[in-house]
Amino acid sequence: MAPEDKPATEDSQLLAQLRAGDEHAYEELVRRHGPRLLAVARRFLPVEEDARDAVQDAFVSAFRSIDRFEGQSLLSTWLHRIVVNASLMRLRTRRRKPEQSIEELLPGYLEDGHLERPASPWRMDDLDPAERNELRALVLERVHSLPDGHRNVILLRDIEGLDTEETAQLLGISPGAVKTRLHRARQALRGLLEPYLREANPE
Amino acid sequence: MKCRDCVEFLMEYLDGTLAESERRVFEAHLGECPPCGHYLDSYRETVRLGRTLCEADERVPPEMPEELVSAILAARSAR
Helix, strand or coil: CCCCCCCHHHHHHHHHHHHCCCHHHHHHHHHHHHHHHHHHHHHHCCCHHHHHHHHHHHHHHHHHHHHHCCCCCCHHHHHHHHHHHHHHHHHHHCCCCCCCCHHHHCCCECCCCCECCCCCCECCCCCCHHHHHHHHHHHHHHHHCCCHHHHHHHHHHHHCCCCHHHHHHHHCCCHHHHHHHHHHHHHHHHHHHHHHHECCCCC | CCHHHHHHHHHHHHHCCCCHHHHHHHHHHHHHCHHHHHHHHHHHHHHHHHHHHHHHHHHCCCCCCHHHHHHHHHHHHHC
């Protein structure tokens, strides 16, 4: 989801100051938008140092291209795209653990096409706020245990809320490939979450 | 329709991009196959959980570390 903005007028004032080369405006931009950008980078990069580096990369790149920001989107949306891109670049340089095959996480079928292990209901309604917080952390951790290509597509489409076209462009794959990969990634993530969320004694 | 096809079409069903005739067959299968219904619900829940990560961060954005602010401003002056 594109982050909601501070009042757009505040940002357009800030933009004017940036374009006029006002030094204080740069600091104001960092203080105003930095926290949100850091939150985005942390969703992509579990190691804090990497997340901070990505935020720094993003701001440096934003400062450099502020003149090209045309104001057709919100400043916050523009910055969001920049930090997503910077985070993806950092992510690509990380050494990866050996990957678990995604096939094992997808549902299996019997010869007649029925589910091998019938799905059971999830307990979502009886989670208290503390459990929901834990669950969010767990979801992110499990997303990061997926193979790179599947992790990236979930991060971009489902977590950051980019559309299929934007995701395809950022990942350098076709929109059709984004859809196929997203569907498999969601199924795999579902499989990873199921042990925690399956009702103990479904009716 | 078999469960295999049902799971295959799930994303398009949730996106509302299934053709009317396919949607009818899909829903007929869901009506007679509770496991596929549970699968659909938990798939939808998985997608929703992803979205809530952003929402939670939006509600409580992190503190911006002072040293990061300084590092960013220093990187700007350095170029």
